[in-house]
Amino acid sequence: MSEPQAPCLLDAQQMEAYLLRVSREIAAAFGHDENLVLVGIRSRGLPMAERLGRMLEASLGREVPIGILDITLYRDDLTEMAGSPIVRPTEIPFRLKDKTVVLVDDVLFTGRTIRAGLDALLDHGRPKRVWLAVLVDRGGRELPIQADFVGLKLEVPMTQRVSVRVQEIDNVDGVYLEGRS
Amino acid sequence: MTTPRYIFPHKHLLGIEPLSPADITAILDQAEAFEEVCERPDIKIVPALRKRLVVNLFFENSTRTRNSFEIAEKRLSAEIINFDADTSALSKGETLIDTAMNLQAMHPDLIVMRHSAAGAHALLARHMKASIINAGDGAHEHPTQALLDAYTLRQKFGKLDGLRLAIVGDIRHSRVVRSNLWLLTKMGAKVTLVGPPTLLPVEMKDTWPEVEFSYDLDAVLPEMDAIMALRAQFERGTGQYIPGAGEYIRYYQLNAARMKRAKKDVAILHPGPMNRGFEITSEVADGPNNLILDQVTNGVPVRMAVLYLLSNPHGEQVP
Numbered sequence: 001m002s003e004p005q006a007p008c009l010l011d012a013q014q015m016e017a018y019l020l021r022v023s024r025e026i027a028a029a030f031g032h033d034e035n036l037v038l039v040g041i042r043s044r045g046l047p048m049a050e051r052l053g054r055m056l057e058a059s060l061g062r063e064v065p066i067g068i069l070d071i072t073l074y075r076d077d078l079t080e081m082a083g084s085p086i087v088r089p090t091e092i093p094f095r096l097k098d099k100t101v102v103l104v105d106d107v108l109f110t111g112r113t114i115r116a117g118l119d120a121l122l123d124h125g126r127p128k129r130v131w132l133a134v135l136v137d138r139g140g141r142e143l144p145i146q147a148d149f150v151g152l153k154l155e156v157p158m159t160q161r162v163s164v165r166v167q168e169i170d171n172v173d174g175v176y177l178e179g180r181s
Numbered sequence: 182m183t184t185p186r187y188i189f190p191h192k193h194l195l196g197i198e199p200l201s202p203a204d205i206t207a208i209l210d211q212a213e214a215f216e217e218v219c220e221r222p223d224i225k226i227v228p229a230l231r232k233r234l235v236v237n238l239f240f241e242n243s244t245r246t247r248n249s250f251e252i253a254e255k256r257l258s259a260e261i262i263n264f265d266a267d268t269s270a271l272s273k274g275e276t277l278i279d280t281a282m283n284l285q286a287m288h289p290d291l292i293v294m295r296h297s298a299a300g301a302h303a304l305l306a307r308h309m310k311a312s313i314i315n316a317g318d319g320a321h322e323h324p325t326q327a328l329l330d331a332y333t334l335r336q337k338f339g340k341l342d343g344l345r346l347a348i349v350g351d352i353r354h355s356r357v358v359r360s361n362l363w364l365l366t367k368m369g370a371k372v373t374l375v376g377p378p379t380l381l382p383v384e385m386k387d388t389w390p391e392v393e394f395s396y397d398l399d400a401v402l403p404e405m406d407a408i409m410a411l412r413a414q415f416e417r418g419t420g421q422y423i424p425g426a427g428e429y430i431r432y433y434q435l436n437a438a439r440m441k442r443a444k445k446d447v448a449i450l451h452p453g454p455m456n457r458g459f460e461i462t463s464e465v466a467d468g469p470n471n472l473i474l475d476q477v478t479n480g481v482p483v484r485m486a487v488l489y490l491l492s493n494p495h496g497e498q499v500p
Binding site: 072079081082083090 | 215224
């Protein structure tokens, strides 16, 4: 469990506002695209995708299909781990062919999760294009990967961790800064 | 669902006996994730065991278990070596330990082994750094078969706890039944072993006191949620334990007439290969309630789960 006193970067209301802005940007770019789908990366990319999906449904007046990606089996550090992390099912309930996929995660940091996510996604088919939406871009990239839709952009020292907490998993909404500065 | 922080604590899968209910649940839950991989429309392969070397070491013939393991290994992107006892130095007199030491020199990560001797896997585990997976040892254990049976039952009934299951036939010679008894009793299923007295070793009661024994299939049939027919192992001498095929068929064969006594949706399982017309008729084996081909299908994701969970060394492993 993370320390409860970690400084709060975004409270529940601000988090909602930033997500709404991301959803508006997605709607502006792909609102006309009938083939738009969202794919959330487990764990906390999934509630982000679900919330963005509800916001898009409200503004576009149609349902935007949502997929779930578990990237554990595609991690580049899997063979170095002590014990195999539990994998949960990936659910892509649509054919990816010709789809415009917006990949969704909570925090963009090194880019390694997104690299794994792209490999996992492309094993399910060949979408028309894949764009990336994140709630927080905290800098510190180790791979040439950038987000197309960003809520909050920050430069956070490597010693610190940006922790997105969501009602569905953590019983609270908010973005926190953990570790020493 | 197990929590993401759970770490599978075993280095080897020598049998079901050493596993806890949490370990069994973890394997079955993992198998669900791998089932999704197996059902993908295009690429049914994930890179989880890339850079890992798996040796399939089969001292006894097995087509389906070995194929199932090999498909599972391929879907995990493992490097594979098939080591056949027939073609190996074993036929020239090499001991199992020598074979093991020679394999060790190739630095395998996982060894899937079938051997006729019950202790062979534990012996290998003591001499090798690799994780050992038991793919069947004599009449002792066949853990991945029990896991795929449990997975198939859980898929059908949603849970194992409280499930009533009869295992019918050649209990004496079956390693499948031993692994199944460990697994099903640990998970809270109620098991009844059914067969002629000569094929039903009562000393099994000492190991599994909660298991019921019956010589009367027709009497227990109506209460069962699932029936697992076992293969009569004529090659291991089953024929000498029964007075004749006619009598066995009259009392223990799963046929359409007898199955009328069972629940309408009773699940029928068989570990294969079947002796059609002996322990089971085609009518029942191919009937609407049979899960026999589901068992075969489920073997792959279940074995993927086992290979995956054993593929990462962990600090405080127990054998």
